[in-house]
Amino acid sequence: MNSTNRHNSVDYKKDVARKQAAYAAVDEHLQNCQTIGIGSGRTMVHVIDRISELIRQRGWSVRCIPTSYQAKQLILERGLRLFELEHCDEELDWSADSADEIDAELNMIKGGGGCLLQEKIVDTAAGTLVIVCDESKYSSQFGQKWKGGIPLEVVPMAWSLVKRRVESQFGGKALLRESLGKLGPVVTDNGNFLLDWHFEQQHSWEEVDFQLHQMPGVIETGLFIQAASKIYVGKLDGSVSRLVLK
Numbered sequence: 194m195n196s197t198n199r200h201n202s203v204d205y206k207k208d209v210a211r212k213q214a215a216y217a218a219v220d221e222h223l224q225n226c227q228t229i230g231i232g233s234g235r236t237m238v239h240v241i242d243r244i245s246e247l248i249r250q251r252g253w254s255v256r257c258i259p260t261s262y263q264a265k266q267l268i269l270e271r272g273l274r275l276f277e278l279e280h281c282d283e284e285l286d287w288s289a290d291s292a293d294e295i296d297a298e299l300n301m302i303k304g305g306g307g308c309l310l311q312e313k314i315v316d317t318a319a320g321t322l323v324i325v326c327d328e329s330k331y332s333s334q335f336g337q338k339w340k341g342g343i344p345l346e347v348v349p350m351a352w353s354l355v356k357r358r359v360e361s362q363f364g365g366k367a368l369l370r371e372s373l374g375k376l377g378p379v380v381t382d383n384g385n386f387l388l389d390w391h392f393e394q395q396h397s398w399e400e401v402d403f404q405l406h407q408m409p410g411v412i413e414t415g416l417f418i419q420a421a422s423k424i425y426v427g428k429l430d431g432s433v434s435r436l437v438l439k
C-alpha cells in the first residue's frame with residue numbers, strides 16, 4: 194500500500210483518532226508527582242508517548258504502575274518511572290486504559306488482548322479511570338461491535354468445567370482462546386487460560402458479572418461495569434468528545 198492509500202485507510206484514521214483522544218486525555222489529567230495506572234493495548238502506546246513528552250518538557254516526576262507485561266515494557270522503553278502496586282500505600286491519582294467495546298450505558302468489554310485481571314486491579318485502585326478509544330468501539334448494544342466474546346480469565350485446570358457451567362447457566366459458547374504464536378492455549382501474564390464467552394442474548398450484565406465471580410475457577414471477567422470516570426472518544430473527523438460518568 195502506498196502512503197496516500199495508507200493515510201486514507203480506515204485503520205489509519207482510527208489510529209489518528211485514538212492518538213488525538215489519548216493526547217487530550219493526558220493533557221487534561223497529567224500533573225507533577227502523580228502515581229498513575231497504565232493500561233494495555235495499542236491505544237496505550239499513544240497515551241505513553243504523550244506522558245513521556247510532557248514529563249520531559251516540564252521536568253516532572255510521575256510514577257507509572259503497569260497492568261501487563263506489555264505496559265511494563267512500554268514504561269521502560271520510554272524511560273518512565275516504573276512503580277509496583279504492592280509498593281503503593283495510597284490511591285492512584287488516575288489510571289488510563291482503553292476498551293474493546295463501550296455500550297450506550299457505558300459498560301465495557303476488555304481483555305481482547307488478554308490483559309484484564311491486572312487491568313481491573315489497577316484501574317479500580319485509581320480514584321479516576323480515564324478511558325481512551327476511537328468511535329468504532331462505541332455500540333448501542335453490548336456485543337454489537339466487539340465480536341470476540343467476553344473474555345474470562347480462568348485457572349487452567351478448571352477451564353472445561355467453567356466452560357460447561359457458563360454455557361449451561363447463561364447459554365452461548367465459551368471458547369478456549371488458542372494462541373497464534375504457539376500450539377495450545379493463550380497463557381495470560383498471570384499464568385491462566387482465557388475463555389471467550391460468545392453470548393446469545395442480552396443479560397443484566399452486572400448480575401452476570403456477579404454470578405461469574407461465584408464460579409470456582411473464574412479469576413476475573415472482561416466485564417467492566419460502569420467502571421470508567423471519563424471516556425475520551427476520538428472521532429474520524431478529527432474531533433474528540435468527552436463523556437463524564439462520575
Ligand SMILES: O=C[C@H](O)[C@H](O)[C@H](O)COP(=O)(O)O
Nearest residue numbers: 234235236291304306307308
Ligand atoms: O486485553 C487488552 C486490554 O483490555 C485492552 O485495553 C483492550 O483490548 C483494547 O486494546 P486496544 O487499545 O489495542 O484496542
